[in-house]
Amino acid sequence: MTLMDKYIEKLNDLDLKDMYNNDFFLTWEKSDDEIEGVFTIAEALRELRKNNISPKIFDSGLGISLFRDNSTRTRFSFASACNLLGLEVQDLDEGKSQIAHGETVRETANMISFMADVIGIRDDMYIGKGNTYMREVSKAVQEGHNEGVLEQRPTLVNLQCDIDHPTQAMADALHLINEFGGIENLKGKKIAMTWAYSPSYGKPLSVPQGIIGLLTRFGMDVVLAHPEGYEVMSDVEEVAKKNAQKSGGSFTKTNSMEEAFKDADVVYPKSWAPYIAMEKRTDLYGNGDFEGIDKLEKDLLAQNANHKDWECTEEMMKLTKNGSALYLHCLPADITGVSCEAGEVAASVFDRYRDPLYKEASFKPYIIAAMIFLSKVKNPQEILAKLENDNKARKLK
Amino acid sequence: MTLMDKYIEKLNDLDLKDMYNNDFFLTWEKSDDEIEGVFTIAEALRELRKNNISPKIFDSGLGISLFRDNSTRTRFSFASACNLLGLEVQDLDEGKSQIAHGETVRETANMISFMADVIGIRDDMYIGKGNTYMREVSKAVQEGHNEGVLEQRPTLVNLQCDIDHPTQAMADALHLINEFGGIENLKGKKIAMTWAYSPSYGKPLSVPQGIIGLLTRFGMDVVLAHPEGYEVMSDVEEVAKKNAQKSGGSFTKTNSMEEAFKDADVVYPKSWAPYIAMEKRTDLYGNGDFEGIDKLEKDLLAQNANHKDWECTEEMMKLTKNGSALYLHCLPADITGVSCEAGEVAASVFDRYRDPLYKEASFKPYIIAAMIFLSKVKNPQEILAKLENDNKARKLK
Amino acid sequence: MTLMDKYIEKLNDLDLKDMYNNDFFLTWEKSDDEIEGVFTIAEALRELRKNNISPKIFDSGLGISLFRDNSTRTRFSFASACNLLGLEVQDLDEGKSQIAHGETVRETANMISFMADVIGIRDDMYIGKGNTYMREVSKAVQEGHNEGVLEQRPTLVNLQCDIDHPTQAMADALHLINEFGGIENLKGKKIAMTWAYSPSYGKPLSVPQGIIGLLTRFGMDVVLAHPEGYEVMSDVEEVAKKNAQKSGGSFTKTNSMEEAFKDADVVYPKSWAPYIAMEKRTDLYGNGDFEGIDKLEKDLLAQNANHKDWECTEEMMKLTKNGSALYLHCLPADITGVSCEAGEVAASVFDRYRDPLYKEASFKPYIIAAMIFLSKVKNPQEILAKLENDNKARKLK
Structure with a gap:
């Protein structure tokens, strides 16, 4: 029995x-098999690395990271995933501005891709x-490949967009799978994806949307x-409803944090901005109405301040199943009395869950690597077996 | 018969x-054999990669990129070339200012080169x-190597200077060789390297100079x-004249875009700044006369505006051989109605040539890789054979 | 007899x-064996590379560089060391501000370390x-590793802090060992670590402190x-005294540059800021008293200007042993008439020692690589033998 047998x-x-040769944009565009495939490969790659076996599948090649805003975590996760598989990361920084569309995208996408195997994009601001934008880039490089401009077609990984945050949601899910001892054990578990107060404004919707769009597939409540x-975006709520129906789980909404926490197995309290406000902001930005943006910001902060009671306190945690629901967060969290005066979570709650939170985050590089792996490798089983068999040390020791 | 046979x-x-162990500064410093050597290695490396054979010749080592201005294309081309051969790119950003000369160059050049195999410099602004500057860096690292400071001598690749843009011109030439089916088929073909109107000012002269300095070698008109x-620089015109004489081609000048386009097999309409204006700008900059620079900029834009008729329109294209000359550009182009109100080229012309333009650009990473390869490898034939024979997969699949 | 025999x-x-699995913070926390181990591995790695044998011990993995201020030299040294061993460098730039402590450090340290083998930190400003800060990061990743968050524990290399500059001091020492033909030949040699005038202010104390804290171990005067x-920091003077007592050398202080230079075998004239001023500056910064900082800066520059005679002139050099002491500097130096009107060293002196100075600097990447090597490899002898035996070419040629 070899290491890779159970994964294979x-x-x-x-x-x-x-x-194979495909992008990863939204989890709900992927079949259940494909979602489970990513989890399986992620675990297999982690197992190889843990056993000091190099899972490198590239001898050369670039992984291009294209970020619209500063990001330490996702940047390092993408860099780690690329490096693990043998790709060198090259950053394409286009600033925080709303990127040019159309012809410019087409041209830039091709110009950076002559030796690119993967492009990771984070563009969640508008x-x-x-x-x-991601789909435009994908189309451009597909055309480039068809026309013989690009010898290979770089595949895209959505590192967070306005709709979904698939690498985060899948890392969160893989964390749950590990905590509950198997994907089948998620069935019937209740998760509360709830808003929480934060003194900052404009936090992206992709996390709550990603979570309800993914976890409803596993029979969870x-x-x-x-x-x-x-x-949040109503389209994604529709996705969640359909998922729940199909999986035998449920998707419900409430305006009460208490109700959500009641008997929950998992809680995910996190701030986000109202979808309609974000839509408005995009329009204001498009019109160059910076005064309007300033006003919107003030309004949103004032609106947030009406809901300071939406905090994950010890009292709230007591409402959960046996008072010990698993606490999730994509980090960094707004911790009351630590990173801000009043925030998403009480310091004592956060502190108690620090190790699980870090473990939750530790799955992201492997999820990204698995997405890359499956988009680049035609016979994953064969390659996993070969990697174990080759037994190249990741590190001499 | 193996893949590499015909190249070998x-x-x-x-x-x-x-x-071997030499720099690549100007194409006209290189013999015909050497120019053809670069084309041949570029094609061979492309062939290896296309067949999923890794052309890596370095197990470690740095490729240092030193850019004076922002550059997505050239930066990615250099990074791709280095990565393909096994070098990791490290950027040395010294800002857009006119770099310090003399002692500082000598010291910095050595300090960054302890493990550098290649230094790619783009410095075209003054x-x-x-x-x-490139030659100063080259001299400094040669001395460092002679004195035992540097175990190896990093070789330099000119990624664009005030005189030549060898990696661009050679990528353009390799594109022509591919389009016309062989270097021997360039003989007698007419190419129009013409100025075109742009609403921006101060575009470098290195592209037209690089083109007339290189393509005159192949018997082209x-x-x-x-x-x-x-x-443009008169010295380079002299080079072009001598090249043409030797190669049996011709080098002529005209103040008429129509005359140039007439029966041309290839057209390369592109804006540039007058050489004398650029010289003046360098002096003004040297004297810290920023008012003078502002005035010069205004004058140049006004001067440009007198020549808006220098545009590569459909009508102009009709003048070319069978109305279907190959259109070249180093990109990005100023496209009328797309990237600017009035520019170098009509949108319909540009659009028709999009795929060939992207292919043209796709040769640059391979040209750069070939320059590096020939400066680092003593027996290129032997190494090509070894790479094919080792048959290490660039990517498992 | 193989290449590696004498090192083994x-x-x-x-x-x-x-x-093994340990950090490198201060040279005086390391035993004599450990100091000599670093020198030995540094020489062995240099020997392997010189003989075109790859000393790569990692197939993948990240080396994270965390710099508080701009640094070309140290950045390239760290990047070179990582690359030589097979790690890809990822920069974490947190700006020049005094970094956040506590919870944020703990979280960030873990978030960047999922696939990090080494973290190099330069933080010398406060x-x-x-x-x-370095110790906080170390503690955080150790906890992360203990809790199963990090599969491996990244080890830390101090690339310069407020107390010591171990990679510089050890590179300087290895230079001396090479110049004098062996570590045993340092015994009885006199080195003058002296302040020198500079028109800039606030230069770190870590170099003089690092030098007196290390060179007193080898029986030097x-x-x-x-x-x-x-x-300088009195704690480090205490370290120097104890070292000297143990090694049979001496540690003395003087307020006369002439006295220090008298019969010296080695001189290291270099500017630094008074320890008490730097302490004051840190407090002012902590209180956000920027007016106070401005005033302090002016006071310090005025104080410096009283000591323009502290310059390493030809006359001063004549006082040294046979008028030909070895001149050291960590670079860049303030050279009178070259980089400033009046500075640390006369141009003619600096120029005469240029090659040795560059050689001095060339040891740093190998010292860093050796520190990484010893923190990652359990059986250094075995691995050196394996690397030589595997005989993988660093570069095909």
Whole structure:
């Protein structure tokens, strides 16, 4: 029995052929097999590395990171994933401005891709823009490949857009799978994805949307809770509903944090901006109405301040299943009395969950690596077996 | 018959020994054999990569990029070339200012080169400075190597200077060789290297100079066209004349874009700044006369505006051989109605040539890699054979 | 007899087991065996590379560089060392501000370290902060590793802090060992670590402190010279005294540059800021008293200007042993008439020692690589033998 056997066996049951040479934009565009394929490969790569076996599949090649805003965590996760597989990261920084579309995208996408195997994009700042931009880039490099400009077609990984945050949601899910001892054990578990107060404004919606769009697939009872006015994208709520129906779970909404926390197995309290406000902001930005943006910002902060009671306190935690629900967060959290006066979570709660939170984050590089792996490797089982068999040390010791 | 046979055979006929441990500054400092050597290695490396054979010749080592201005394309081309051969890129950003000369150059050049195999420099902003600076760096690292400071001598690649843009011109030439089916087929072909209107000012002269300095070597009829007052460096015109004489081609000048386009097989309409204006700008900069620079900028933009008719329109294209000359550009182009109100080229012309333009650009990483390869490898034939024979996969799949 | 034999033999006599999985913060926390182990590995790695044998011990992994201020030299040294061993460098730039402490450090340290093998930190700007910060990071990743968050524990290399500059001091020492033909030949040699005038202010104390804290271990006669008021950290002077007693050398102080230079075998004239002023500056910064900082700066520059005669002139050099002491500097130096009107050293002196100075600097990447090597490899002798035996070419040629 070799290390890779159990992963290979699981993969044998999955249909993953459409992932080859394909992008990863939204989890709900992927089949259940494909989602499980990513989890399986992520675990397999972690197992190889843990056993000091190099999972490198590239001898050369670039992984291009294209970030619209500063990001330490995601940047390092993407860099780690690329490096693990043998790609060198090159950053393309286009500033924080709303990026040019159309011809410029087409040209730039090709110009940076002559030796690129992967492009990771984070563009979550403008509603209706980020995901659209990623698809434009994907189309451009596909055309470039068709026309013989690009010898290989770089595949795209969505590192966070205005709609979904698939690498975060899947890392969170893999953390749950590990904590509960298997994907099958998620069935019937209640998770509260709830809004929480933060003194900052404009936090992206991609995390709550990603979570309700993904976790409803595993038969979980997913509750989305937020004050009135903090609605997320309705399209994603529709996705969640359909997922729940299919998986035998449920998707419900409430304006009470208490109700969401009641008997929850997992809680995910996190601030976000109202979808309609973010839409408005994008329009204001498009019109160059910076005065309007300033006013919107003030209004949103004032609106937030009405809901300071949406905090994950010890009292709130007592409402959860046995008072000991698993606490999730994508980090960094706004911790009351630590990073701000009043925030998303009480310091004592956060502190108690520090190690699990860091473990949650530790899955992200492997999730990204798995997405890259499945988009680049035609026969994942064969390659996993080969990697174990080659047994190249990641580090001499 | 192996993949590399035809390249090795061609290389057997060429004398390339002076390229070993040497820099690449100006194409006209290189022999015909050496120019053909670079094309041949570029094609061979592309062939290896296309066949998923890694052309890596370094197990470690740094490729240092030193750019005086922002550059996405050239930066990614250099990074791609280094990565393909096994070097890790480290950027040395010294800002856009005119770099310090003398002692500082000598010291910095050595301090960054302890493990550097290649240094790629782009410094095209000041007449009389860029190329001079590169040679200073080269001299400094040669001395460092002689004195035992540097275990290896990093070789330099000119990624664009005030005189030549060898990696661009050679990528353009390799594109022509591919389009016309062989270097021998360039003989007798007419190319129009012409000025074109742009609403921006101060575009470097290195592209037109690089083109007339290189393409005159292949027996082509090279026509340089520009409005009066947009003369390029006279030294390079002399180079072009001598090249043409030797190669059996021709080098002519005209102030008529129409004349240049007439029956041309290839057109290269592109804006540039007058050489004398750029010289003046360098002096003003040297004297810290920023008011003078502002005035010069205004004057140049006004001068440009007198020549808005220098545009590569559909009508102009009709003048070319069968109305279907190959259109070249180093990108990004100023496209009328797309990137500016009035520019170098009509949108419909540009659009028709998009794929060939991207292909043209795709040769640059391979040209750079070939320059590095020939400066680092003593027996290129032997190493190509070894790479094919080792047959290390660039990517498992 | 193989290349590595003499290094392996020397290593056989040394107890290096505590270096495994450990950080390198201060030279005086390391045993004599450990100091000599670093020198030995540095020489061995240089020998391997010189013989075109790759000393790569990592197939993948990140080396994270965390710099508080701009640094070309140290940045390239760290990047070179990482690259030589197979790690890819990722920069974490947190700006020049005094970094956040406590919870944020703990979190960030873990978030960047999922696949990090090494973290190199340069934080020399605030007294009492830099070294403390490094230890916080170390503690955080150790906890992360203990809790199963990090599969491996990244080890830290101090690339300069407020107390010591171990990679510089050890590179300087290895230079001396090479110049004098062996570590045993340092015994009885006199080195003058002296202050010198510079028109800039606030230069770190870590170089003089690092030098007196290290060179006193080799039986040298170490003289620390500076004008009154330019005292260094008293704790480090205590270290120097104890070292000297143990090694049979001496540690003396003087306020006369002439006395220090008299019959010196080695001179190291270099500007630094008074310790008490730097302490005051840290407090002012902590209180956000920028007016106070401005005033302090003016006072310090005025204080410096009283000591323009502290310059390493030809006359001063004549006082040294046979008028030909070895001149050291960590670079860049303030050279009179070259980089400033009046500075640390006369141009003719500096120029005469240029090659040795560059050689001095060339040891730093190898010292860093050796520190990494010993923190990552359990059996250094075995691995050196394996690397030579595997005989993988660093570069095909």
